Amino acid sequence: MAALKEKRTCGQRCQDFGRFVWNPDDQTFMGRTPEKWVYISLYYVAFYVVMTALFILAIYVLMYTLSPYSPDYQDRLTSPGVMVWPDAYGEEGVEIFFNTSDKKSWSKMSNCLTHFLQPYNDSMQNQNSHTCTQGKYFIQTHFSGPHHTKWACPFTQSMLGNCSGIEDPTFGYADGKPCVIIKMNRIINFCPGNQTLGPYVNCTVLEGSDNVRGMEYFPTNGTIDLSYFPYYGKLAQPTYINPLVAVKFDMVKNRKVKIQCRVVADNIAHQNFYDPYEGKVEFCLTVSS
Template identity: 40%
Template structure:
């Protein structure tokens, strides 16, 4: 069936007919509205214009119906044309050349940023030395640390009658001292003259290192007593000094380690090994490949009165250019640890 759309003349006719009917209805109800014809009667002499007849085979559609259908069609096809518009060849609102220019812009932009970052990193690396840190003023004096160190706490707690209670300590000590075996030291390092710094010229890329033999530690070497005195209730503790590149430790004299009990009574202590000047200066991990860090072994000669007690032992290192009195850093030139031995 075909559709026919009303024109403005048709709408005017319909409006006039509606007014004619309304006036007649008001007269019948006794309305005070004046009319050119008697109350209760329609003006038959001037009837409203009739509706135009609808041609056969046609349906009546208003302009509003056509506008609604048009909006619906546009809504359904709008998002499809946004994805791809076959008429203009645009994809998501842009042509292929526009997308290519955007991609090229970001490619150049991020490529420039990557190049700038790489250049600044290269400049910075050119200013660094592979063997020596550029800035070393923050660490002017070394700290101390002990072995065995099981876990994060600095304490040695065991029962001298129970092997399993101190097995972890002797295993840690034996593993730490493996590189100090005399045979290994003889193969890697050289014999040096005690009491003299081993200063080597810069032209030598790989520096030589002095031997530090395990046997130097005497009763704490583990050679004669593989329990390091723990089975006797007289444990051995190794004290090591942190490495600082270029430091001539002691400032002309050998650094000395001294350990004391923080509370009375004092504990008898034996010392083995030393921080001799011949092990200094240290030239760094890359240059001093076979460097063996010197050690001082401390054997706590605990008696019957020292068992079943908490003992706080503090070890300090003294030397001309070494500090041990900084309250802000409890490891600078010193170390404190707890010992508790039971029977």
């Protein structure tokens, strides 16, 4: 019968560990002599230096071959998304609800539009932008703008007419004739429509058509001029600003309507079941008194 292995005490175990850390007989530290520790340390230093250099080289080559002004591959979006302001989101999407007799209620909507239109200030836009030819795509093959950029066409707040907030800071919310602003999102190098007709916004009442007496578009006919296309990117066009369309609704008070505003153009889709905001936006508008 094999002899039972003698159980070692805690002190003996500590003594063995200390001998492992430094063995005076072999002059080794943790199983290796100081000379071998120098060799293995130099090896790993050289290994990680080489790996770091290869990583930096790979990143450098990648960044050198990529253009900072536009993406090499663009396969996520074929049609732009559409958004509406005031962006009052509820349980079922955008729900614009206000009471004409309650200033706190409608001022929340008008303040949202005032804040949204701050970058569209007339003097600011006319100072930072370029005079463009209306009705034509603004094709730019060279970076002729300041600091190696491309020019951007101005879109001023006053172009929104009665929905600009200049003459009526309430945007019509105080008297039950509210304005909403439709914005088409940016896609680099996207050119909507054809060479003569720009895209335009068309709003239809899906539910409660008797509750809307009429609607008015700003700019005229809700048209987005071709000179705002194509968009070349944030770095290439730092002064670019999205063109807008404002729609003023003449509402019957104490009624609710569901509205769809669509950007109409030859190559803007609007029937994507999986993306309800592609090419169009739906919202509910309720006016009470």
